[in-house]
Each structure stands twice: as C-alpha cells, then as structure tokens.
Amino acid sequence: MTPAGTAAPPAQAAGLVLIADADADDELVAAFDARGLKVRVVGDGALALLEAGRLGPDTVLVSATLPVLDGIGVVRALRAMRGRGEMTILLGLGPDDRAQAAAGLEAGASACVAKPYLVSEVLALAGPPADAITPAAGTVLAAGMRAASLGVANWAGGRTGAGNAGEVDPEVFRVGTVTLDIGAHQVRVDGVPVAVPPREFRLLRVLLERAGRVVPRESLLELVWGTSQMDSNTLAVHVRRLRRRLGDTAETPWSIESVRGVGYRYRLP
Secondary structure, three states: OOOOOOOOOOOOOOOEEEEEOOOOOHHHHHHHHHOOOEEEEEOOHHHHHHHHHHHOOOEEEEEOOOOOOOHHHHHHHHHHOOOOOOOEEEEEEOOOOHHHHHHHHHHOOOEEEEOOOOHHHHHHHHOOOHHHOOOOOOHHHHHHHHHHHOOOOOOEOOOEOOOOOOOEOOOEEEEOOEEEEOOOOEEEEOOEEEOOOHHHHHHHHHHHHOOOOEEEHHHHHHHHHOOOOOOHHHHHHHHHHHHHHOOOOOOOOOOEEEEOOOEEEEOOO
C-alpha cells in the first residue's frame, strides 16, 4: 500500500506492448501474450500518447491512420517524450498509406509494417533485446587480426580488464573514436556517451563486429530486423540517423560507407 500523502510509483515499463490500432486482431495480441508480454490496445492517437506516457511500453505499434492524431504525429510525439527514446516504434501502413513510409521513418519510426498485419513479420520487427544478438564465434578475434594486418593500432575488439592486465572483454568494440559496450548498452564517441536507440545500437554492433568489411543489405536486415523482406529505405534512414549520432557531417568522411548496390561498411581509421 502507498502511505497517505505519498505519490504512487510509476507504472513499470518492462514487457509491455502498446498497439494503437483498433483493427489489430486477436491473433496478434495472442502472439505477444505467448511471448510473456502484456498488451494494451487503444483506438486513437491521443489515447496512444496518454497510455505511452503512463505505461512506458517497450514496443509501440501505431497505425498510420488514427483518429484525433494520425500515426506520424504519434510517432513524432513519442520520440519527443523524455526517457522514451529507446522504445521500438512500428508504423502500420495500409495499401493506401505506402507514401507515408518515408515520412514515418523520418519522424522516428523504427520500421514500417504492412497492413493487414502478418503476425510473424510484426514479431520479427519488434525484435529481441539488443543483448540477444550473439557475435559469431571468432568474430572479435578475426576482426582484431584483420585490423592488425592493416596496421590499425587503435582498433580493439575488447578492452583491458580493470583487474587483469591484458584481459579482453568480448562485449566491448572500439574502432577509432567509437566505443560500443554491449553489457552497458552504451556508445561513446571520443569518450562522450551518445544516446543510441536499440535498433541503431544493433545496427552499429553488427557493423563494428565486421569493421572494414562490406555487409550486404540483406544481411543487415536479417541481423538487425530479423527479416530481409523489408523496404531498403528503412535501413538507409537508420544509417543516416546513426551517422548523425556518431558526429558525421557532409564535410567529414562518413564512418559508415555506402557501397552502391551491395550494402554498408564501417570504415577503419
């Protein structure tokens, strides 16, 4: 019980999905429930924002066509909420809404998903937690050897342990000025922490694990979103956002290079 005069604690955010779409069917709700997640369904944009502020969901599925406030407006408002930058936001697009995909991604949607919803697709796009992605065996060692062969002295696929000199932490990747710590879910640029949402964190992790090599678009979509059956514009938008977070500008070489017709490569310094 909460003592008299004491504010009730905020609702817990763990394991909650908010669906802002009155057309969402029971099969989708049941699929999330089978994953052990709580689901809240609302039918308009204003209520979606109220519930997001109250509940702090991990994932929000928003229909592009909502009464009161449309889906893109909801996405933009969600991204502007303090402490809500890391939630996964999926924008549902019906056959007549496809033109809104780019605007939705620019507003801050993690990905777009077609309506009527395919349960497997929505679950894949909602994705696992960032720490569920396990590097392939030997990735850290192979990347370190590759960097050494190129004469890159400041590349590290780990860090020196605080207690044991020379101990390598396989959960920390460092390429040039960028450090990604999987365990702390933290990215630093020149030692300064940078806020990176979960989807972009996964994307950066995959690229750093393979620094210096081109990663095909299809592989990035599979590893980060769980499916290659997506509009490649989704990937391009996330790469642009990630470049900005890493401090890339038009006047400086991009840390993430686009290889036309193939994919992306994290540039070794």
